[in-house]
Amino acid sequence: MIRTRFAPVPSGVFTINDLHNALFSYLIAKHEKGEFLLRIEDINQEKYSMKAEQNIYNILKLFGLQYDNKPVIQSERLNIYKQYIKFLIENDYAYYCFCDEKQLAKERLEATSKNETYMYDGRCRNLTKEEVNNKISNGDKYSIRQKVSKEGTTSFHDEVYGDITFENKYLEDQILLKSDETPTYNLSNVVDDGLMNITHVTRSNEYLSSTPKYVQLYDNFNFDTPKIIHFPMIVDANKKINNDSIISLLNQGYLPEALLNYIALLGWSPKSNKEIFSLEELVEEFDYKHITKDSCYFDIEKLNWYNKYYLKRMVDEEYLKYIIPFIIRNCNMEGKDRDYVNKIALLYKEHIKNAMELVELIKIFFDNDIVYHDECRKYLKNSEQVKKIVLTFKNEIIKINDWNVTSITQCLNNVSEICNTPTKDIYMPIRISITGITQGPDIIETINLIGKEKILNRLG
Numbered sequence: 464m465i466r467t468r469f470a471p472v473p474s475g476v477f478t479i480n481d482l483h484n485a486l487f488s489y490l491i492a493k494h495e496k497g498e499f500l501l502r503i504e505d506i507n508q509e510k511y512s513m514k515a516e517q518n519i520y521n522i523l524k525l526f527g528l529q530y531d532n533k534p535v536i537q538s539e540r541l542n543i544y545k546q547y548i549k550f551l552i553e554n555d556y557a558y559y560c561f562c563d564e565k566q567l568a569k570e571r572l573e574a575t576s577k578n579e580t581y582m583y584d585g586r587c588r589n590l591t592k593e594e595v596n597n598k599i600s601n602g603d604k605y606s607i608r609q610k611v612s613k614e615g616t617t618s619f620h621d622e623v624y625g626d627i628t629f630e631n632k633y634l635e636d637q638i639l640l641k642s643d644e645t646p647t648y649n650l651s652n653v654v655d656d657g658l659m660n661i662t663h664v665t666r667s668n669e670y671l672s673s674t675p676k677y678v679q680l681y682d683n684f685n686f687d688t689p690k691i692i693h694f695p696m697i698v699d700a701n702k703k704i705n706n707d708s709i710i711s712l713l714n715q716g717y718l719p720e721a722l723l724n725y726i727a728l729l730g731w732s733p734k735s736n737k738e739i740f741s742l743e744e745l746v747e748e749f750d751y752k753h754i755t756k757d758s759c760y761f762d763i764e765k766l767n768w769y770n771k772y773y774l775k776r777m778v779d780e781e782y783l784k785y786i787i788p789f790i791i792r793n794c795n796m797e798g799k800d801r802d803y804v805n806k807i808a809l810l811y812k813e814h815i816k817n818a819m820e821l822v823e824l825i826k827i828f829f830d831n832d833i834v835y836h837d838e839c840r841k842y843l844k845n846s847e848q849v850k851k852i853v854l855t856f857k858n859e860i861i862k863i864n865d866w867n868v869t870s871i872t873q874c875l876n877n878v879s880e881i882c883n884t885p886t887k888d889i890y891m892p893i894r895i896s897i898t899g900i901t902q903g904p905d906i907i908e909t910i911n912l913i914g915k916e917k918i919l920n921r922l923g
């Protein structure tokens with residue numbers, strides 16, 4: 464049975480790329496009715512954040528990426544890693560390194576300033592057992608490094624990037640256990656993937672160049688090398704890795720379904736041109752043979768398109784349940800009844816790209832003062848005809864006693880007649896004069912919901 468895992472570090476924010484990794488790993492497993500596991504890579508306690516760990520669980524749940532079994536928590540497995548380190552030392556696959564960290568950092572800096580790639584030169588590789596023991600009993604600090612095989616080449620097959628061969632002389636003796644006795648990712652990922660019986664190692668392509676070292680470790684430990692699947696990364700317009708936070712996007716009012724659907728298509732292409740996928744449909748269709756190699760540009764416009772689609776598709780009740788909390792959190796609700804707020808929210812259902820855009824747009828109903836954009840201010844002043852329409856509108860509004868859609872429609876007809884201007888041409892001056900902006904939903908409903916008092920205030 465196929466088994467994949469998602470292995471996030473609980474520090475900082477949960478990003479678009481994290482979600483991408485989780486989703487692809489989940490889909491690869493579930494497409495073949497396999498297991499999807501979660502491993503919390505929390506060995507580095509300095510970086511650890513409880514909130515970040517909680518976010519991982521919450522986000523996976525929210526997006527429906529249900530993992531099998533209990534999560535594997537690396538900080539609970541330190542003794543296991545130590546045993547594996549011991550095994551490597553005993554079998555000459557790893558060695559004690561007593562080099563001074565500051566000295567190595569200096570050498571690294573020198574190399575980079577000369578534009579050279581730094582690689583540890585292995586000067587502690589050949590210390591004798593006696594030298595090592597003396598230094599240890601002396602209390603000298605040490606780390607433990609992988610003794611990579613420096614001869615020949617290491618090859619592996621990546622399911623996305625194909626057959627890959629590295630020359631071993633370019634592989635660095637990477638640190639497996641730090642001087643503070645904590646294992647590094649380089650060790651723990653291999654040990655855990657082996658012990659968790661991971662059949663397909665799924666991760667972003669930033670790990671491609673480290674993979675030959677991991678392949679050597681699988682061999683050293685006598686683990687079967689799993690299938691290896693690297694994903695392309697999601698980048699910004701300037702080709703930098705995109706670190707947008709999923710929580711921020713959710714807070715911005717992007718729906719999980721929309722995010723999931725969009726992200727699934729970054730780096731994977733379905734057989735057909737279909738663009739709309741539920742999670743179940745993705746499970747059905749996702750085939751890792753169709754993962755693409757190149758980095759994918761995170762296009763917010765495309766995400767907006769998806770979000771708009773999913774918002775429109777919601778039934779009204781569901782939409783209100785989702786959107787009203789955003790309004791309550793961000794608008795002054797004093798004196799507003801629920802029915803009124805629901806009407807406003809529904810007025811925009813077909814128009815908005817996310818919930819926070821709605822919050823911005825509906826300020827015209829909530830705030831007493833509105834901000835007129837410069838061009839709108841000019842528009843209202845620059846033509847006699849516009850001035851006349853606005854003034855007539857004010858005079859007609861004053862006369863309305865029974866405030867409703869019918870009386871407002873009648874009022875607009877009157878304005879059109881008095882100003883001798885077709886109704887469609889009076890909408891823009893009126894919209895601008897009472898909202899300060901050029902676009903919006905149905906004008907009659909807008910007038911109705913802003914209310915007579917606010918409108919008269921705005922018309923001065």
Ligand code: GLU
Nearest residue numbers: 470471472504652665666
């Ligand atoms: N903790 C690593 C990361 O978040 C895991 C990479 C992997 O899947 O092995 O990038």
